[in-house]
Amino acid sequence: MIVAEPKPIKEILEMVRDYKKILVVGCKGCVTVCNVGGAKEVGILASTLRIAARKDNREIEVGEHTLERQCDPEYVDELKDIIDKYDAVISIACGVGPQFLSERYPEKRIFPGVNTKFMGGAVEHGIWAERCAGCGTCVIHYFGGLCPIARCSKSLMNGPCGGSAGGKCEVSKDIDCVWDMIVKKLMKEGRLDDLLKFRPPKDWTTARDGGPRRLVREELVK
Amino acid sequence: MSDYKSGSNLEKVLKSGTFAFTGECGPPQGANIDVLKKKAQHLKGCVDAVNVTDNQTAVVRMSSWAASLFLIQEGLEPNYQMVCRDRNRLAMQSDILGAYAHGIRNMLCLSGDHQKFGNHPGSKNVFDIDSMQLINMVKNMRDEGKFQNGQEIDVPPKIFIGAASNPFGDPTEFRPYRLAKKINAGADFIQTQSIYNMDRFRKFMKQVVDMGLHEKCYILAGITPMKSVGMARYMASQVPGMDVPESLIKRLKGAGKGKVAEEGIKFAIEQIEEFKEMEGVAGVHLMAIEWEHRVPEIAERAGMLPRPKID
Ligand code: SF4
Ligand code: SF4
Numbered sequence: 001m002i003v004a005e006p007k008p009i010k011e012i013l014e015m016v017r018d019y020k021k022i023l024v025v026g027c028k029g030c031v032t033v034c035n036v037g038g039a040k041e042v043g044i045l046a047s048t049l050r051i052a053a054r055k056d057n058r059e060i061e062v063g064e065h066t067l068e069r070q071c072d073p074e075y076v077d078e079l080k081d082i083i084d085k086y087d088a089v090i091s092i093a094c095g096v097g098p099q100f101l102s103e104r105y106p107e108k109r110i111f112p113g114v115n116t117k118f119m120g121g122a123v124e125h126g127i128w129a130e131r132c133a134g135c136g137t138c139v140i141h142y143f144g145g146l147c148p149i150a151r152c153s154k155s156l157m158n159g160p161c162g163g164s165a166g167g168k169c170e171v172s173k174d175i176d177c178v179w180d181m182i183v184k185k186l187m188k189e190g191r192l193d194d195l196l197k198f199r200p201p202k203d204w205t206t207a208r209d210g211g212p213r214r215l216v217r218e219e220l221v222k
Numbered sequence: 223m224s225d226y227k228s229g230s231n232l233e234k235v236l237k238s239g240t241f242a243f244t245g246e247c248g249p250p251q252g253a254n255i256d257v258l259k260k261k262a263q264h265l266k267g268c269v270d271a272v273n274v275t276d277n278q279t280a281v282v283r284m285s286s287w288a289a290s291l292f293l294i295q296e297g298l299e300p301n302y303q304m305v306c307r308d309r310n311r312l313a314m315q316s317d318i319l320g321a322y323a324h325g326i327r328n329m330l331c332l333s334g335d336h337q338k339f340g341n342h343p344g345s346k347n348v349f350d351i352d353s354m355q356l357i358n359m360v361k362n363m364r365d366e367g368k369f370q371n372g373q374e375i376d377v378p379p380k381i382f383i384g385a386a387s388n389p390f391g392d393p394t395e396f397r398p399y400r401l402a403k404k405i406n407a408g409a410d411f412i413q414t415q416s417i418y419n420m421d422r423f424r425k426f427m428k429q430v431v432d433m434g435l436h437e438k439c440y441i442l443a444g445i446t447p448m449k450s451v452g453m454a455r456y457m458a459s460q461v462p463g464m465d466v467p468e469s470l471i472k473r474l475k476g477a478g479k480g481k482v483a484e485e486g487i488k489f490a491i492e493q494i495e496e497f498k499e500m501e502g503v504a505g506v507h508l509m510a511i512e513w514e515h516r517v518p519e520i521a522e523r524a525g526m527l528p529r530p531k532i533d
Binding site for chain 2: 153154155156157158159160161162163164165166167168170171172177180183184187192195196198199200201202204
């Protein structure tokens, strides 16, 4: 899933300080799963905004709405009858959500309420870790099912750098060295030959380096 | 003459079978050429080539190729270091062409320390290619006369290709294989990480020799003399992939006040003496960081002088 974290409340308050009618929009997708942008968090953020306004003796009206998905025009459309009542919208979906809202409702001021972090998953309750950098040409089968592009701090394709120590990355003791894992796994499986194979420079055209990406599936285009 | 891949002094010395001796020089954190020239003067005549670091530990310094050119002017042979952190394949290849055209003949191909360690931790890194791919790219530029995209080069750069190896990095059991991989990718010579744990290094070299790797490339053992107990402690605990045994720290401590640096140099000289005899070791790479003025003394006491002149 796409993993996000809440923006500091101070930053959000600063963003919408000049608005009196604010709509907080959540999403039932990834951000609900990582406890940052679902109906529950919409409720919490809305109350926080109301309390903050009351403290400053400001009158505000805060609406709450959670869409099935914000990355889908069909669901974004659902806001058309209520959005007119508000002059600002805070989306607490991943970075895609507020952009889809901006595109559909260009006259509204749309603010991002979360910081979108990465594609990953929960490794423990309350802890998420990155797994994929969306390079556009998946090659993890060469590496025992582990991705060195997203998970090695230097995206090395041909083995661990000299800084790998005790299973940890040189960058931080909080980061597992994925090359330590790849090497140990493949050696255990007797796949030293695979480790010794030279992996040539990657063609990054399928990654973000090729420019913003677009996907067309002819068979699905109406 | 045509037998040489690059014709660099370092290549000639190694090929002649002489025990090689390389030094290191960090470019200034500014345009202060006098500092660089002073460092160069200390190293002149003591070493076969001088590594010129490339924004080492991710701290901005004068570019490695520019400092290398100053060394050439000072009559020294540079070993031009290049890291994958700061450049994509376009910038790397163009820098290599320029460096070669200006007379640079040796290169050391590295991944590079992560920018988090340096003085611009908020920068974006590149890592378009990794050190293995860089080694291979330089080899193809030299031997096939081709750019990374396969296009032909009008006058290919003839570079003697170096790579690094850390015998103390994890996972340890893979390190000799990673070295083998670098040799297959095109490395002509290897400079190792600074060695302090001689036991571990002996074991590493035994495996390297058993695999026959020393016959396919020249291996230079890395040495950084310890200046102080603090430095030893710092290296032991703060530098990832460095192995400083407690016994060495004890030995330095035992030297007593004012004598630690001398003890550090003594240890370095003992190491050099052992490396001269060690099967598979073709030379020593001395990284006397900000201690260039002690290099002549170390070279002298370790019996490394005079350096050979080979035509
Ligand atoms: S190889 Fe690319 S697509 Fe596959 S997991 Fe890694 S970054 Fe994602
Ligand atoms: S320590 Fe491991 S994860 Fe970190 S940069 Fe080196 S190889 Fe990559």
